[in-house]
Amino acid sequence: MKNSLFIQACRCEKVSRPPVWMMRQAGRYLPQYRKIREKTDFLTLCKTPELAAEVTLQPVDILGVDAAVIFSDILLLLEALGLPLKFESGGGPKLDKVFYLGETVRSLHPLDCSKLGFVYDAIKIVNRKLEGQQVPVIGFAGAPLTLAVYMIEGETSRDFHRARKFLMRETSSFEKLLQKLAKAVAEHLIEQVRAGAGAVQIFDTWGGLLSRDLYKKIVLPSLRQVIDPIKTLGVPVILYVNGSAQHLETMKESGADVLSVDWRLSLADVRKRIGYGHAIQGNLDPTYLYQHPSDIEKSTAEMLYMHPEPGLIANLGHGILPDTPVENARAFISTVKNWKC
Amino acid sequence: MKNSLFIQACRCEKVSRPPVWMMRQAGRYLPQYRKIREKTDFLTLCKTPELAAEVTLQPVDILGVDAAVIFSDILLLLEALGLPLKFESGGGPKLDKVFYLGETVRSLHPLDCSKLGFVYDAIKIVNRKLEGQQVPVIGFAGAPLTLAVYMIEGETSRDFHRARKFLMRETSSFEKLLQKLAKAVAEHLIEQVRAGAGAVQIFDTWGGLLSRDLYKKIVLPSLRQVIDPIKTLGVPVILYVNGSAQHLETMKESGADVLSVDWRLSLADVRKRIGYGHAIQGNLDPTYLYQHPSDIEKSTAEMLYMHPEPGLIANLGHGILPDTPVENARAFISTVKNWKC
Numbered sequence A, B: 001m002k003n004s005l006f007i008q009a010c011r012c013e014k015v016s017r018p019p020v021w022m023m024r025q026a027g028r029y030l031p032q033y034r035k036i037r038e039k040t041d042f043l044t045l046c047k048t049p050e051l052a053a054e055v056t057l058q059p060v061d062i063l064g065v066d067a068a069v070i071f072s073d074i075l076l077l078l079e080a081l082g083l084p085l086k087f088e089s090g091g092g093p094k095l096d097k098v099f100y101l102g103e104t105v106r107s108l109h110p111l112d113c114s115k116l117g118f119v120y121d122a123i124k125i126v127n128r129k130l131e132g133q134q135v136p137v138i139g140f141a142g143a144p145l146t147l148a149v150y151m152i153e154g155e156t157s158r159d160f161h162r163a164r165k166f167l168m169r170e171t172s173s174f175e176k177l178l179q180k181l182a183k184a185v186a187e188h189l190i191e192q193v194r195a196g197a198g199a200v201q202i203f204d205t206w207g208g209l210l211s212r213d214l215y216k217k218i219v220l221p222s223l224r225q226v227i228d229p230i231k232t233l234g235v236p237v238i239l240y241v242n243g244s245a246q247h248l249e250t251m252k253e254s255g256a257d258v259l260s261v262d263w264r265l266s267l268a269d270v271r272k273r274i275g276y277g278h279a280i281q282g283n284l285d286p287t288y289l290y291q292h293p294s295d296i297e298k299s300t301a302e303m304l305y306m307h308p309e310p311g312l313i314a315n316l317g318h319g320i321l322p323d324t325p326v327e328n329a330r331a332f333i334s335t336v337k338n339w340k341c
Helices: A005-010 A031-039 A042-047 A049-063 A076-080 A101-107 A113-129 A144-153 A161-169 A171-195 A212-231 A248-253 A267-274 A286-290 A293-305 A326-337 B005-010 B031-039 B042-047 B049-063 B076-080 B101-107 B113-129 B144-153 B161-169 B171-194 B212-231 B248-253 B267-274 B286-290 B293-305 B326-337
Strands: A085-087 A093-095 A137-142 A199-204 A237-241 A258-261 A279-284 A312-316 B085-087 B093-095 B137-142 B199-204 B237-241 B258-261 B279-284 B312-316
Touching: A005 A199, A005 A312, A031 A042, A031 A049, A042 A049, A042 A085, A049 A113, A049 A326, A076 A085, A076 A113, A076 A144, A076 A171, A093 A144, A101 A171, A113 A137, A113 A171, A137 A144, A137 A171, A144 A161, A144 A171, A144 A199, A144 A212, A161 A171, A161 B286, A171 A199, A171 A212, A199 A212, A212 A237, A212 A248, A248 A258, A248 A267, A258 A267, A258 A312, A267 A279, A279 A286, A279 A293, A286 A293, A286 A326, A286 B161, A293 A312, A293 A326, B005 B199, B005 B312, B031 B042, B031 B049, B042 B049, B042 B085, B049 B113, B049 B326, B076 B085, B076 B113, B076 B144, B076 B171, B093 B144, B101 B171, B113 B137, B113 B171, B137 B144, B137 B171, B144 B161, B144 B171, B144 B199, B144 B212, B161 B171, B171 B199, B171 B212, B199 B212, B212 B237, B212 B248, B248 B258, B248 B267, B258 B267, B258 B312, B267 B279, B279 B286, B279 B293, B286 B293, B286 B326, B293 B312, B293 B326
Parallel strands: A137 A199, A199 A237, A237 A258, A258 A279, A279 A312, B137 B199, B199 B237, B237 B258, B258 B279, B279 B312
Antiparallel strands: A085 A093, B085 B093
């Protein structure tokens, strides 16, 4: 597995072509996924290892992606920390809003990993089914900031003013919350590696809301706290920040091996800013997959042209959108797979 | 008025201190504004020149800001173009969603400026009341992209996938829509200048969703189409883009005199990237006004230290938040007013 295209690219080794996968590649745009969801609600799917493994493998079988990101949800970690989580049909996930931050932080349990056993079991099943193929499993978790923001707001929001108010008014409680979450995130990722994940990705979906300076001061320590202990395990750590334009240099300082960037900057600009020590993952605008397949091929080729050096993992700049036609995803994947470095 | 601190700073002339105002400074955080809203709904307030003028002047009287941005809403232009607009209490503004973009674009009326007479009348009243004071009135409009996105989505959204799908699939209709809107925006801004606005600001609230390259290719021409005709009138044009981190160079190319940037980058970084030909407006994180006033003074001073050169208009990086205490806004304003360049 260490010789898979994906792991080699994470290590910036020279490869015949960039590996490719898509964030949210196990998901609603696939009819085979929707068929399973007709009979199974989202949470049950996450918590049933056989089913989670099955949908994790769908994009490998159907599209031939080079890595299998485990099917799960970042909020399950919060549930395992004792916060009740509801998925309402139609809307997104909901938690109880936080009213007293200090109290909430004090009462937060340490993580009991056995509550997330279904994730590790799913990874084991996927690994077993992928035996002999050079397709690693990617484990993942939300970044402490993104989890903290969800926890405080109770649901998704546009500007997350509630969470940002706490960050301003109760900075020390907020930092304690990030620390506690970082500890849990690290443990959860380590367990995923122990179960067989060949790489892990940290998703900081809401990092782009904070300024460069504030992120560096408040958020970077929590990212280091997650990444440091994982690095000793010898698997690549990927850090995705949505809104990476102002955070590239900070992402580099986090210790992550691979910087996963959103669609807002060109790969050439990203490489210019971060130099040559890290692999880059990204970054086709997911809305580009709404184009005609021949235009998707063109956009994908333009993206690949921008990064001729080793150390590129082709991906989207954010999760694939649920109403993307499968043939359009296929146009993206096959353009990369036919690329010659 | 040409010698006001504000206009001088727009022209990058040397001034004794940076001028200061706040986006959304006429708004809900002021008890005097809320008192008027108790008796008058939002749309009636916008459309009654005496009342709009009254709330426009409130922050000048209460906080001593250096410019009076006219109280209005960017969506009123769409209403004047024949699109029915509803403000539901509790929620935000709503328009009918667009289902057939080509048809919608073809059927869009040219702007009849007389339908926005209340804006121009309000500007005239404000100007009369400010006579003798060095406080210019700022007129404003939404950028063509932001208006197009609202128009297509019908309401605010998190990722605006609907609008971005049209942009990808019906690019030429989308560009035609931007052109039509740009024409209307230019006309509306010119009328505001004729009524006495000493400067105008274009708000591109959703520009940050697009990549640098796509914005430059699709959106920049529409910004130029708005800005070119106004420049002949001799008033400064300010361009605000929320998500300016990837767009600074494009903003510069738009022809705007003042680049109004969000809170995500430091003013020092912004100045370094854009050089010395343009004034900068910005960019304190509005959530920083949740801090204790003494910390607000510190944050404001840190921001001002970063930009010791002429050509700075102190402002927030986004609109002031409705639950900001007035004394906190005052701490921001007075720190700037007591600053010595």
